[in-house]
Amino acid sequence: MKKTLTWMALFVILVCGIDAGRYAFEHDPDMYSGFNQDVVSLYNNPDVYDLEHVEGVEDVIIAENLQKTMAANNVAAVVFDFRGFDTMGESFILLTAIAGCFTILGKASLFGTIPDKKKKEEAKA
Amino acid sequence: MKFRDGIEEKNVIVKCGADIFLPFAIVFGLYVILFGTVSPGGGFQGGVIVGSAVLLLYLGYGLKVLAKIINTEALRINEALGATVYVVLGLLGIIFGCNFCRNVFYSNGAVGDLVSAGTITFMSWAVGYKVLTGVSFLLILMLGLLRDDEEEEQKEGKTE
DSSP, X not given: OHHHHHHHHHHHHHHHHHHHHHHHHHSOOOOOOOTTOOHHHHHHOGGGSOSTTOOSHHIIIIISHXXXXXXXXXXXXXXXXXXXXXXXXXXXXXXXXXHHHHHHHHHHHSTTXXXXXXXXXXXXX | OEEXXXXXXXXXXXXXXXXXXXXXXXXXXXXXXXXXXXXXXOHHHHXXXXXXXXXXXXXXHOHHHHHHHOOHHHHHHHHHHHXXXXXXXXXXXXXXXXXXXXXXXXXXXXXXXXXXXXXXXXHHHHHHHHHHHHHHHHHHHHHXXXXXXXXXXXXXXXXX
């Protein structure tokens, strides 16, 4: 049962990944290239920078945040919506760290194990 | 050190300090988790603040009381539960035909409300619950190593 569940989950993840790869291959992304941008004039006079017609990540997050997520906090929208994978990885790092600590230290530190050990030693003696 | 009913009595000043700061730590941490989406803070930070309450309990009362109060098995299971809830909320986007972690029902409340911005609020709460239980479990795991065999031998000698 466990093995079949694991293989099914892996299969679903594989299918999703292949579909995402096919989608990314078919559609060319709109990227901000910075072509024809006069950097020196921008450095001398930052007011020239056009905030309303930016092409890039800022365009999505600053201009379309309220329409897309309705979140009052931009950082929360980035952490849990635009970069949800990042947060998931962060929390899974904690999960794996605790699992490793539990396997290494669990028997030595958790309560109730040491008296059992003593009983075993007494029984052996 | 004194022993009464098999429980080690700690310093009075440390105990009173732990008594004073424990409710503040828990309430402030829960506030940071609940209002993570509309204020500075978030699930991770609030969870760590609530986890520090375990350390205050240890400083004030010692390991025996900690072991009596807190169920470590439940902490371990609830941590995995929080991670699962986060993944399920992220998969909602795929179920509704968008990509992972997409905000599918984002219009449930006015901007700035406690429960608004769709899945973001619930994801923040799930991460907060996961970090709260995980950090508490990790702290108990580490503090359990501090127990010496000498103290137990001392206790046995006193009770006899």
